Amino acid sequence: KKLGIALVGLGSYSTYQLAPALLDTQHCYLAGIVTGSPDKEKIWGSKYNIPEGNIYNYDNFDAIKDNKEIDVVYVVLPNSMHADFSIRAAKAGKHVICEKPMAMNVEECDAIIKACSENNVKLGIGYRLHSEPYTQEVKRFVREKTFGNVRYISADAGYYSGSNPEQWRLNKKLSGGGALMNMGVYAIQSVIYGTGENPISVSAQEFSTRPEYFKGTDETITAQFEFKSGVVGTIMTSHNISANRLHAKCERGWFELDPASTYIPLAGRTSKGELNFKQESQQKLQMDDFAKHVLFDAPNLVPGEMGKRDMMIVEAIYKSISEGGKKQALSFESNFGFG
Numbered sequence: 001k002k003l004g005i006a007l008v009g010l011g012s013y014s015t016y017q018l019a020p021a022l023l024d025t026q027h028c029y030l031a032g033i034v035t036g037s038p039d040k041e042k043i044w045g046s047k048y049n050i051p052e053g054n055i056y057n058y059d060n061f062d063a064i065k066d067n068k069e070i071d072v073v074y075v076v077l078p079n080s081m082h083a084d085f086s087i088r089a090a091k092a093g094k095h096v097i098c099e100k101p102m103a104m105n106v107e108e109c110d111a112i113i114k115a116c117s118e119n120n121v122k123l124g125i126g127y128r129l130h131s132e133p134y135t136q137e138v139k140r141f142v143r144e145k146t147f148g149n150v151r152y153i154s155a156d157a158g159y160y161s162g163s164n165p166e167q168w169r170l171n172k173k174l175s176g177g178g179a180l181m182n183m184g185v186y187a188i189q190s191v192i193y194g195t196g197e198n199p200i201s202v203s204a205q206e207f208s209t210r211p212e213y214f215k216g217t218d219e220t221i222t223a224q225f226e227f228k229s230g231v232v233g234t235i236m237t238s239h240n241i242s243a244n245r246l247h248a249k250c251e252r253g254w255f256e257l258d259p260a261s262t263y264i265p266l267a268g269r270t271s272k273g274e275l276n277f278k279q280e281s282q283q284k285l286q287m288d289d290f291a292k293h294v295l296f297d298a299p300n301l302v303p304g305e306m307g308k309r310d311m312m313i314v315e316a317i318y319k320s321i322s323e324g325g326k327k328q329a330l331s332f333e334s335n336f337g338f339g
């Protein structure tokens with residue numbers, strides 16, 4: 001059986017990445033859509049052969065509970081709508097994939113996790129890189145200590161967000177924050193799977209060079225992490241600087257991905273040479289991995305608790321900035337099998 005996925009929110013990520021990938025997936029397919037734009041109902045319906053009965057809008061979405069062809073709801077809306085639609089999907093008895101960042105704050109992450117657990121449905125976050133071979137190789141270097149222990153890890157994730165101040169990512173009510181919420185979660189993820197450890201503290205700084213453009217959201221943030229084993233880490237995330245890199249200095253060499261979190265092609269090298277893996281749609285691999293979790297009880301590579309952990313780190317970073325860079329202690333129960 002292939003699982004039927006319904007995409008909620010047909011913006012650029014659904015249009016250019018997820019829907020095309022779903023034409024290629026082995027264990028799931030695009031069975032339905034949920035959209036606020038009536039014109040997209042027709043366009044998507046005919047392009048992807050979606051029956052009228054599997055097309056919903058934001059108001060009649062809850063009726064999806066009676067639809068046997070939809071097994072998974074994939075929430076691809078602005079961040080402020082993640083919790084609402086993930087919880088409604090769980091209450092409708094559907095498995096949930098929720099895009100990153102998981103929600104606006106830790107409290108919302110808890111509410112999503114609770115709704116999925118109470119309704120006995122699976123929950124995954126849209127962290128596609130865990131299904132991607134370059135990232136999996138980094139995790140293997142860490143696990144097998146290919147270059148000895150990691151001593152220092154750094155990660156950058158940012159892009160130049162142009163000149164449209166109307167975009168929802170720059171509206172704090174819709175995004176919950178700027179670069180950190182959008183790209184920063186990739187850098188946070190990188191320093192964690194690049195060391196195999198959750199951090200035990202973070203200190204952070206915010207920089208603003210275009211305050212007239214970035215009115216309500218962060219433009220550039222740097223943060224420093226400590227890890228229990230003594231590893232030190234730094235991240236930089238920005239809506240004003242293009243950067244996308246993970247670099248680790250180890251006892252006996254180094255490894256690097258650059259770019260580390262864009263769509264294909266990723267690239268990587270180490271002190272022993274170039275990395276070279278087959279380039280496939282990351283979204284295809286990610287959605288098939290989630291479907292295997294639902295269908296065959298394969299491990300969930302991206303559980304809700306992981307999204308919540310990252311949101312706890314995001315909140316600690318904003319708190320550190322508001323306290324002039326003061327170090328914030330962090331503590332977590334699990335590192336989700338990394339390292």
Ligand code: NAD
Nearest residue numbers: 009010011012013014036076077078079099100101126168
């Ligand atoms: P987008 O702006 O292209 O699309 C947003 C969609 O939400 C549109 O269809 C829009 O009509 C709809 N929408 C509903 N209410 C809205 C409102 N009040 N304001 C604006 N749009 C509204 O965004 P996107 O790039 O598709 O991002 C959607 C989500 O997916 C975000 O949470 C983002 O972080 C995430 N995302 C993840 C990845 C990834 O690689 N995992 C990549 C891109 C986006």
